[in-house]
Amino acid sequence: MNLAAKGLENMLRASNNNSRRPSSNVEKDNVKVGQRGANGALKPLNQIGKPIVAKPVAVYEKDVKAKRINIQDNETKCLEVAEDIYKYLVHHEKKYILDENYMEGGEPTSKMRRILVDWLVQVHLRFHLIPETLHLTIFILDRILEKKIVPKADLQLLGISAMFVASKFEEVFIPDIYDYEFITENTFTKKQILAMEQTILNALEFDLSCPSSLVFARCLSRVLSEDESKPVDQQAFYYAYNISKCLAELSFLDSVASCVPKSHIAIAAMIIALNVHPVEGIEPKRAEKACIEQLGADKGEIADAVLLLAQVAYKNFKHPKLVAIKNKYQSTKLAQASNLLTDEVMEKIHDMGKTDE
Secondary structure, eight states: OHHHHHHHHHHHHHHHHHHHSOOHHHHHHHEEEOOOOSSSOOOEEEOTTSOOOOOOOOOOOTTOOOOOOOTTOHHHHTHHHHHHHHHHHHHHHGGGOOOTTTTOSSSSOHHHHHHHHHHHHHHHHHTTOOHHHHHHHHHHHHHHHHHTOSOGGGHHHHHHHHHHHHHHHHOSSOOOHHHHHHHTTTSSOHHHHHHHHHHHHHHHTTOOOOOOHHHHHHHHHHHHHTOTTSOOOHHHHHHHHHHHHHHHHHGGGOTTGGGSOHHHHHHHHHHHHHHHSOBTTBOHHHHHHHHHHHHTOOHHHHHHHHHHHHHHHHHHHTOSSOOHHHHHTTSGGGTTHHHHSOHHHHHHHHHHTOOOO
16 A cells, blocks of 8 residues: 555656646647758747647737838938048048059069959859958958068968958858868868968058948949939939949959059949949039049049049950959849940940040
8 A cells, every 4th residue: 555655646746747847748749949040040840730839929009100210311321420421531541552563573463363353252252241341352452462471372362361351350240261261172271261361460450441442432322312403313323333333343353443542443433334324313524523522532533543444344344254243243133234234335435444645
């Protein structure tokens, strides 16, 4: 009797424990843990035919309505201080203007640099990085090449390490260092990339704050597209804006264009784009004057920048082998700007690059 009573007591105790805390087996049967998504936390996935686990639902009061944020508000765009910000950026970029002959005097050569930049554009697309990362990568690459501290054999290592540093500076979610190692087909190891990263940062004294042409292009697009005096065809301007970005990136392939201030590149690209792809509501001559005034540039220097960019863009767009930027801008996300640059349009750009002599 004592043994039977003790067994019954143990069964009752186990039953009470199970009623207080569900079995882990029951939980596993009802909910299956899903794989971690690319961007987000783990999510429970209910099996077919199993009880559905209720999800928490946010309760809102009926009289409370969501307030829609108007992106046209001056406060959101900081229009009151925008002029001062861009004046500072124009002043700040002068600190980083490269010497015109920075690629002369041995190896690596301009041709080697051009091939490397084309490959870096492909890597940038493969990793789905933001545009600012590519601009900063080219900036780092050119500044290190100017210092003549990296031999020809380490040129690709410099390029991939420059992108590694730039992604740390610009990205929220950066690719793993082993991805950079893999993209070079294991030509360089993690240790070599980290060593080159250290060399880059020490040589530049951790100063990576030069504004890119993309920053100035966004400023100009706001000034031109939001002119209240005359309505602007926003769809046409969207295409012209992406053409200007394509032209600016084509300048990456030529070391000569790297010596031009980025604000001048942005203005020149916008001027060329508006001339070859007219936008209703924007007069090219009036737009040119507005761009120059907005960034406080010299009219003669902008004329030289337009001449140079037209020559460089035409040459690089027509290059039969270096097609990474051309292929990139065939994407619908970038308004298929490459497809808009037809032979007829490229001839117009070629004419803009001709001197009067």
